[in-house]
Amino acid sequence: MLDGIQIxxxxxxxxxxILLLFGGCLAxxxxxxxxxxxxxxxxxxxxxxxxxxxxxxxxxxxxxVYYGAIFGGSTSSILINAPGVASTxxxxxxxxxxxxxxxxxxxxxxxxxxxxxxxxxxxxxLLTSAPSLARLSLAFQSSVYFALxxxxxxxxxxxxxxxxxxxxxxxxxxxxxxxxxxxxTQGIPRFTLGQIDLIDGISFLLLVMATFALAEALLSILxxxxxxxxxxxxTFDQQLGDMQLAKGEARLMxxxxxxxxxxxxxxxxxxxxxxxxxxFLAYGTEQRLANATQRKSFGHGSVRGLAAPEAANNAAxxxxxxxxxxxxxxxxxxxxxxxxxxxxxxxQPGPMLYVSExxxxxxxxxxxxxxxxxxxxxxxxxxxxxxxxxxVPKPLLLPLIxxxxxxxxxxxxxxxxxxxxxxxFALAAVILRLLEFPMAPMILGFILGGLIxxxxxxxxxxxxxxxxxxxxxPLTANILSIALLVLLLPGITRGVMxxxxxxxxx
Amino acid sequence: MHQVIAYLxxxxxxxxxxLLLFSFSYGWLARDIxxxxxxxxxxxxxxxxxxxxSAAGVILASLLLIVPGQRATGLSFAxxxxxxxxxxxxxxxxxxxxxxxxxxxxxxxxSALFLSGGFALLGERRWLRVLILASSTSLLFWLLMSWLxxxxxxxxxxxxxxx
Numbered sequence: 001m002l003d004g005i006q007i008x009x010x011x012x013x014x015x016x017x018i019l020l021l022f023g024g025c026l027a028x029x030x031x032x033x034x035x036x037x038x039x040x041x042x043x044x045x046x047x048x049x050x051x052x053x054x055x056x057x058x059x060x061x062x063x064x065v066y067y068g069a070i071f072g073g074s075t076s077s078i079l080i081n082a083p084g085v086a087s088t089x090x091x092x093x094x095x096x097x098x099x100x101x102x103x104x105x106x107x108x109x110x111x112x113x114x115x116x117x118x119x120x121x122x123x124x125x126l127l128t129s130a131p132s133l134a135r136l137s138l139a140f141q142s143s144v145y146f147a148l149x150x151x152x153x154x155x156x157x158x159x160x161x162x163x164x165x166x167x168x169x170x171x172x173x174x175x176x177x178x179x180x181x182x183x184x185t186q187g188i189p190r191f192t193l194g195q196i197d198l199i200d201g202i203s204f205l206l207l208v209m210a211t212f213a214l215a216e217a218l219l220s221i222l223x224x225x226x227x228x229x230x231x232x233x234x235t236f237d238q239q240l241g242d243m244q245l246a247k248g249e250a251r252l253m254x255x256x257x258x259x260x261x262x263x264x265x266x267x268x269x270x271x272x273x274x275x276x277x278x279x280f281l282a283y284g285t286e287q288r289l290a291n292a293t294q295r296k297s298f299g300h301g302s303v304r305g306l307a308a309p310e311a312a313n314n315a316a317x318x319x320x321x322x323x324x325x326x327x328x329x330x331x332x333x334x335x336x337x338x339x340x341x342x343x344x345x346x347x348q349p350g351p352m353l354y355v356s357e358x359x360x361x362x363x364x365x366x367x368x369x370x371x372x373x374x375x376x377x378x379x380x381x382x383x384x385x386x387x388x389x390x391x392v393p394k395p396l397l398l399p400l401i402x403x404x405x406x407x408x409x410x411x412x413x414x415x416x417x418x419x420x421x422x423x424x425f426a427l428a429a430v431i432l433r434l435l436e437f438p439m440a441p442m443i444l445g446f447i448l449g450g451l452i453x454x455x456x457x458x459x460x461x462x463x464x465x466x467x468x469x470x471x472x473x474p475l476t477a478n479i480l481s482i483a484l485l486v487l488l489l490p491g492i493t494r495g496v497m498x499x500x501x502x503x504x505x506x
Numbered sequence: 507m508h509q510v511i512a513y514l515x516x517x518x519x520x521x522x523x524x525l526l527l528f529s530f531s532y533g534w535l536a537r538d539i540x541x542x543x544x545x546x547x548x549x550x551x552x553x554x555x556x557x558x559x560s561a562a563g564v565i566l567a568s569l570l571l572i573v574p575g576q577r578a579t580g581l582s583f584a585x586x587x588x589x590x591x592x593x594x595x596x597x598x599x600x601x602x603x604x605x606x607x608x609x610x611x612x613x614x615x616x617s618a619l620f621l622s623g624g625f626a627l628l629g630e631r632r633w634l635r636v637l638i639l640a641s642s643t644s645l646l647f648w649l650l651m652s653w654l655x656x657x658x659x660x661x662x663x664x665x666x667x668x669x
Binding site: 163165166168169172173175176179183185186188190191193218221222223224393394395396398399400402403406407410411416419420422423426427430431432434435436437449452453456457460461465466467 | 517518520521522524525528529532535536539540542547548549550551552553555556559560562563566567569570573575586589590591593594597598601602604605606608609617620621623624625627628629630639643647651657659
């Protein structure tokens with residue numbers, strides 16, 4: 001292993017590769033910050049440039065762009081409540097309220113530190129336990145994936161706040177939207193209303209941009225006070241706040257970051273699950289573990305609530321490299337693009353990569369440490385400048401958000417139908433948000449819908465058209481029991497409390 | 507009628523009713539999903555999940571209609587009247603117009619018009635600032651896409667051919 005690290009360091013620490021790391025982090029941060037352009041788009045945009053480089057250098061640059069874009073996505077989540085990717089949705093839950101309280105700079109610093117820690121812990125875990133962890137996730141069958149995804153959805157609904165029934169209903173709506181388009185298993189068109197543009201389904205980017213970035217901007221427009229027409233001058237300058245963390249805050253985020261990094265890394269190993277489930281689960285777990293006073297601050301600018309998903313999504317991003325590097329299986333959309341880039345270089349990732357291309361294998365691992373360190377070095381001093389986006393007056397900032405959201409989605413498909421669809425979804429989201437319905441469970445339902453259906457179909461096929469897989473496999477049955485428990489727990493708790501109250505009154 | 511309106515003057519009930527209608531429509535459309543030949547004995551077809559989801563949607567929305575739970579600290583119906591609905595409608599119209607104009611007018615002109623319209627709609631009255639910001643943003647974005655990232659966006663109106 002030490003020889004490998006030496007090979008990796010020798011490759012990654014050449015002047016050219018350090019410059020690529022630096023440039024990749026910077027480019028990734030800025031691309032990721034633009035609403036609509038997430039890590040996937042950022043890496044895809046970098047493929048033509050990476051193609052001109054040596055394989056190790058190309059992969060190092062793409063890894064840097066990846067981490068940069070994840071951090072950039074968190075930045076837009078915190079500053080303007082516009083998560084470019086699903087994994088940064090929980091970041092907005094507490095990051096945006098902090099920014100609204102005038103603590104944007106501090107929120108960005110917490111996010112940078114948590115991301116850094118998550119990435120470093122994730123890379124360390126990748127190095128020490130990649131082979132055995134990959135073996136473990138290999139043993140999972142479709143039924144286990146199905147159960148895990150169900151658990152993820154129920155956890156999110158349970159912890160969404162504002163009522164579990166509402167959150168469950170929104171999860172179902174998300175699942176419904178994911179069924180639009182050609183069915184993945186048989187190719188049968190569903191809910192296309194005769195529109196050829198709907199055959200490929202609704203794009204994730206479109207839905208998330210419409211329900212978060214566009215809806216947020218439109219709600220802001222809707223809520224502009226009528227008596228302040230002199231709103232063109234910004235008052236945001238005072239809201240950037242101090243970047244310094246209070247004494248207790250660093251201690252408060254230490255354990256959540258460690259727990260979430262471990263959780264994120266393990267979930268990142270599972271193909272398809274990745275950073276999104278990791279960040280949602282980490283947020284939910286920390287909310288459950290917090291004491292009653294701390295729990296109240298979740299959703300209103302909690303340091304724990306911001307640090308946990310940030311650490312988890314970065315650790316999960318690292319974890320998703322395990323199946324890619326050791327098995328040649330992409331664990332997420334982003335690693336799928338990287339797989340494509342590796343194949344374009346003539347490199348086949350898998351168990352043989354370690355033997356045939358040691359420089360590539362080890363430089364990817366080493367570049368994860370270096371990429372995260374560069375990101376921290378780069379972003380901490382830049383935070384006050386990045387946060388300046390808040391200083392733009394609302395009448396100028398809001399149309400710019402609308403513009404970047406619309407054009408970000410249009411650039412993926414070059415289809416104006418997507419713009420009309422976005423407007424429709426944004427209007428629906430505005431109405432539902434005014435009626436106090438949460439959007440995050442819907443987004444997770446939408447993301448996992450296709451995977452749930454695929455794994456359910458495969459599990460039924462393996463079990464010869466029988467639902468017995470739900471109870472015959474102990475791991476599946478256990479996960480489903482936990483899901484059921486999470487589903488029933490609020491009701492049970494409420495019932496017990498009522499009984500106690502009645503007893504005390506008597 | 508008054509009783510029905512009074513019953514629905516709860517944000518959760520209103521939303522639940524909308525989503526109940528959505529779930530019914532979804533279930534109605536799910537009936538049209540064709541089955542592959544020979545799929546008659548199959549437990550899982552393209553329609554299995556949609557049928558299950560529509561049933562789940564109807565049940566959950568109905569439960570919410572009956573037991574909406576406690577109200578969050580959201581807007582009241584009286585407060586809804588104070589919101590800037592005109593501006594929202596204007597923005598939605600502007601976005602639809604942008605989608606419609608993107609191809610015939612080209613990226614630069616349609617984007618500059620969209621941004622200028624947006625700035626003006628939200629109360630910016632310093633016209634020079636509006637024009638400069640709108641045109642420079644669209645031009646810079648186009649340059650970034652075309653030159654740096656090699657993404658082609660038709661800059662000019664369809665009737666202008668510039669090599």
